[in-house]
Amino acid sequence: MNKRLHHKFERLEAARKELLKSVRLVDPARRHYQPDGEQWSLVQILDHLIRAEEGVLRYLQKKNQAGNPQQAGMGEALRALTMHLVLRSPLKLKIPSAIPPPENTRTAAELEQEWKQVRRELRLFLEKLPEDRTRAKLFRHPLVGYLNIFQTLRFLEDHLRHHQRQIKRLVKYLNAHAEVVHSQ
DSSP states (O other): HHHHHHHHHHHHHHHHHHHHHHTTOOOOGGTTTTTTSSSSHHHHHHHHHHHHHHHHHHHHHHHHHOOOOOOOOOOHHHHHHHHHHHHHOOOOOOOOOTSOOOOOOOOHHHHHHHHHHHHHHHHHHHHHHGGGGTTOEEEEEETTEOOOHHHHHHHHHHHHHHHHHHHHHHHHHHHHHHHHHHHO
16 A cells, blocks of 8 residues: 555544544443434444445445546645535534435444444555556545545545544533433
């Protein structure tokens, strides 16, 4: 795997492990709790992250099999930077309509295993990606358009860290309202 890709993948993997550590600290009985019935539970956040990553991976795999994709240029770099700044901001965002709403039915342990498998597949994809494809437009984000693989990995990390902040707020709420959460 390209050294830069390896570095970006390892950062993404470290962020995943950090996020899962936060979730594991919460009592399993409280991981499905939605504070106002509208906000996502910890399980829903995990489900969303996995679905998003799996969707990105499937798109990458399909696009990589296509002919000779165009190289990403300055336009893609500017859009990727904009997305980076938005995801690092405290703004709350709506999920793109192409992404199904997250489910709240599975356990965090089941989702963790599924995420581990998606990451294995992503690592394998990156290991096999030819060097001449690293700058190609391989992923089309629903809001900002095409990204190369480096920009895509940065998006995945920013997306994960965006939801890590959401998890921290939710864990703080769950800890402060433990009596309410346990009574439901």
